[in-house]
Amino acid sequence: MSHQTPNRPLSPFMLGQYYRFQLTSLLSFVHRITGIGLSMGTFLLAGWLITLAGGPETYGMFAKHLTAWYGQVLLFCWSWAFMYHLCNGIRHLGWDIGKGYELKAAYASGYAVVVVSLLLTVAAWAVAYAK
Amino acid sequence: MSMRSPLGQARGLGSAKDGTHHFWVQRISAVALVPLSLWFVFSVARLAGGDFFMVRHWVHAPSVAITLVLFIAAALYHSALGIQVVIEDYVGNEGAKIVGLLLNKFLHAIVAVSAIFAVLKVALGS
Numbered sequence: 001m002s003h004q005t006p007n008r009p010l011s012p013f014m015l016g017q018y019y020r021f022q023l024t025s026l027l028s029f030v031h032r033i034t035g036i037g038l039s040m041g042t043f044l045l046a047g048w049l050i051t052l053a054g055g056p057e058t059y060g061m062f063a064k065h066l067t068a069w070y071g072q073v074l075l076f077c078w079s080w081a082f083m084y085h086l087c088n089g090i091r092h093l094g095w096d097i098g099k100g101y102e103l104k105a106a107y108a109s110g111y112a113v114v115v116v117s118l119l120l121t122v123a124a125w126a127v128a129y130a131k
Numbered sequence: 132m133s134m135r136s137p138l139g140q141a142r143g144l145g146s147a148k149d150g151t152h153h154f155w156v157q158r159i160s161a162v163a164l165v166p167l168s169l170w171f172v173f174s175v176a177r178l179a180g181g182d183f184f185m186v187r188h189w190v191h192a193p194s195v196a197i198t199l200v201l202f203i204a205a206a207l208y209h210s211a212l213g214i215q216v217v218i219e220d221y222v223g224n225e226g227a228k229i230v231g232l233l234l235n236k237f238l239h240a241i242v243a244v245s246a247i248f249a250v251l252k253v254a255l256g257s
Contacts, residue, residue: 036217039210045203046242049249052190053256056183063183079172086168089161096158124172128179 023110031088034081041078079124084117153212160209167202187253196254200247207243211235 051062065071091109094100100109133140144150174195178186189195214235222228 032217035210035213039214042207042210042239042242042246045206046246046249049190049199049246049253052183052186053249053252059183059186067180082168082172086165090165093158093161124176127173127176 024106027088027110027113031085031092034085034088037078037081038085041081044078076121076125080117080121083120083124084113087113087117087120153215157209157212160205160212163201163205164209167198167205170198171202190250190253191256193254196250199250203243203246203250207239207246211239214239 047062048066051058066075091100091113094109100106142150174189178189181189190199215232218228218231218235222231
């Protein structure tokens with residue numbers, strides 16, 4: 001046995017040229033990324049509530065960024081990340097009780113998560129812009 | 132044959148002395164967040180375009196304030212548990228990991244308490 005450390009790529013550097021992405025691993029990856037994004041989003045949630053407690057002027061300074069185009073883009077991405085993490089989280093809860101582990105079921109639930117998360121995002125924005 | 136001592140097996144806490152606690156509370160908060168987060172997103176969507184007075188009026192209702200506090204508590208708890216796993220998985224350096232884990236807990240506590248305080252201030256104010 002050689003005592004030299006083999007010079008081979010390790011995870012996460014396996015991603016890219018050595019690793020073939022599948023839907024299942026991609027969704028798992030996105031679950032973690034959206035989770036991190038949503039954690040950072042809690043700063044925004046706290047900021048919204050704190051400025052609301054601060055009165056109309058303070059709230060106005062905060063809210064004008066949310067209604068600006070970049071705020072709306074951010075909110076749209078946030079709402080999809082929210083719905084995605086929610087849907088894929090429910091998929092995870094299914095696995096936790098031992099359901100849906102077969103390859104076919106894992107792919108079917110994966111596609112369902114993508115479609116349902118998009119539909120819920122559109123539904124939320126339809127509610128927002130319906131008035 | 133198991134290498135684990137009979138006492139260790141009975142306790143079921145494993146080498147981290149924590150057992151399945153982290154896994155379990157992550158799932159409990161996840162289940163709580165299914166209805167809470169759907170309620171939050173669609174409620175906020177309905178507030179879209181509303182001014183300060185409309186949003187304050189919404190938070191002022193006791194049922195909304197209570198549900199908001201529940202949502203904030205569950206979300207920030209779930210978030211702290213999740214980010215903890217990310218730090219444990221990707222930060223190799225032991226010192227940086229401990230600092231990261233501490234900062235994670237502190238920041239989540241600060242955000243949670245600030246947001247809940249703000250909700251109560253609006254809800255209990257005139």
